[in-house]
Amino acid sequence: MTFADPTLRLTRQQYATIIGSCYDGLPYEACGLLLGPMIDAVASGMITGVHPCRNAAESAVVYTVDGRDYLRAARVAEARGDEIVGVWHSHTHTDAYPSATDVRQAADPGWLYVIVSLRDEAPMLRAYRIRDGGIVEIAVVLDR
């Protein structure tokens, strides 16, 4: 698998949950965790669950995934034989592109980083891998 892989595959329901959580989180940035299988410590792209989490920072410019929500999601993942494979968060007024803060604080090089911009009338969801300070956009497919 190359660094540019995989393709993020979301169901329409998962996409709706992610987008909905971003609007529900306003005026703050919203965040949540993606669950799924990993292959050799890298997200496969298949997503088996999406878990909206509280933004413990309660800020319109930064987010921190609430620890208890992360713990709950980790337990669900473990029970299913999956992992936490990524995180989404919203940018309330800027592009759906990783900020310098996002790059600096990227928790796991094997994760997928989803950013939803609410800047325009329609939400924009894009996904990336972030590793060693480098950003590569990955394809997103809605299926099922």
Added chain:
Amino acid sequence: MAVEIKLPTVLRAQADGQSSVMIDGATVGEVFAKLIEQYPGLRGNLLDDGGGLHKFVNVYKDDDDIRYLDGLDTKLGDGDELTILPAVAGG
């Protein structure tokens, strides 16, 4: 006290790929010391330069964040489970 320590994916490479490790210890600090002795690569991820809990890691004893208990001095009992999770943040 035999305690199971669950590791997040980002730290498993430094623990021979294991998702969980069983360690004996009476406190979180004691268990971490033994964990680091076994897997020295974990030290920089778990502890800060002063030997305190790293600010970018959260540790739960069962359902409780140890920062709200006694930190690294939190006492452990047989069968307790420690879950280590990285802080996930950005902007």
